[in-house]
Amino acid sequence: MSSDSKNKELSHLDNALRPNTWNDYIGQENIKSNLSILLRAAKEREHPPEHLLFYGPPGLGKTTLAHLIASETNSQIKITSGPAIEKVGDLASIITNLSPNDILFIDEIHRLNKSVEEVLYPAMESGLLDIIIGKGPSARTIQLELPPFTLIAATTKVALLSSPLRSRFSGGVFKLNFYTNEEIQKILQRSAEKLEIEIDDDSSYEISLRSRFTPRAANYLLKRCRDFAQINKEKKLNKNIVQETFSMLGIDEAGLSHSDREILKTIVDNFNGGPVGLNTISASLSEDQGTLEEYNEPYLIQIGFLERTPRGRIVTPKAYKHLGLN
DSSP states (O other): OOHHHHHHHHHHHHHHHOOSSTTTOOSOHHHHHHHHHHHHHHHHHTOOOOOEEEESSTTSSHHHHHHHHHHHTTOOEEEEEGGGOOSHHHHHHHHHTOOTTOEEEEESGGGOOHHHHHHHHHHHHHSEEEEEESSGGGOEEEEEEOOOOEEEEEESOGGGSOHHHHHTOTTEEEEOOOOOHHHHHHHHHHHHHHTTOEEOHHHHHHHHHTTTTOHHHHHHHHHHHHHHHHHTTOSEEOHHHHHHHHHHHTOOTTOOOHHHHHHHHHHHHHHTTOOBOHHHHHHHHTOOHHHIIIIIHHHHHHTTSEEEETTEEEEOHHHHHHHTOO
């Protein structure tokens, strides 16, 4: 399956299994309690909520939070992304078409063009949009007054956001954390109900171990197990079905995929366990450097199988033990 096809499937799955109420949204309790106070206070003042920024790795629920806030405030939500807003005119077209109290959700906001970002400052701060018409001596500025709106932004790389932009999220900047296995199990039980399949506790536990602590990955694996059960005429997911599915997918009990194991084995076999630079690993595997850094590395580091040092990447004793190597 190509990367694009997999992303489209994951996106469709996200929409189908996305929580519709706060009670259905499992985990991130600190963020939920803070948002509850912020939304209630805004409702009492009869003002739209202040601008919000969510950041964290992909698949943790940033977009879902935006949808829940829109539902809670009975607001329309308009969705776009940083790369889609190429010039100031694109932003002006989106913002001027907002109705009062609408929510504008910008995903991957760290990829906004710098000139677009600067036009966004007064729009967020004072509800004004400055547009320059013409060039040279004849250029003039038109100032448009915008309806009251809430900007909710999401990013996987908060460090790439400029300080002026970060400071304008007056409602708060919230970091989404990885989920525990218990939380992932609850999410899987809820998703199984929506997919109309039965799943026992052992099965949900086995899937949670391989979910990379991420609801999106857990739901993706659940669907793969459902497909395997369907082909084998099984009406209920059990531990055997789940383990056979993961064996077929090449995912071990630590949640490592074939590519994860290849990275570790390459560092061990070719570079004596490290340290070795990411460029060298990428060239050895003929793999894109961005994929290694954004998809594989964070999980390997989180579970203690890989160390990132100033001199390069090092495979840990814990990873040697898992791979059965000396």
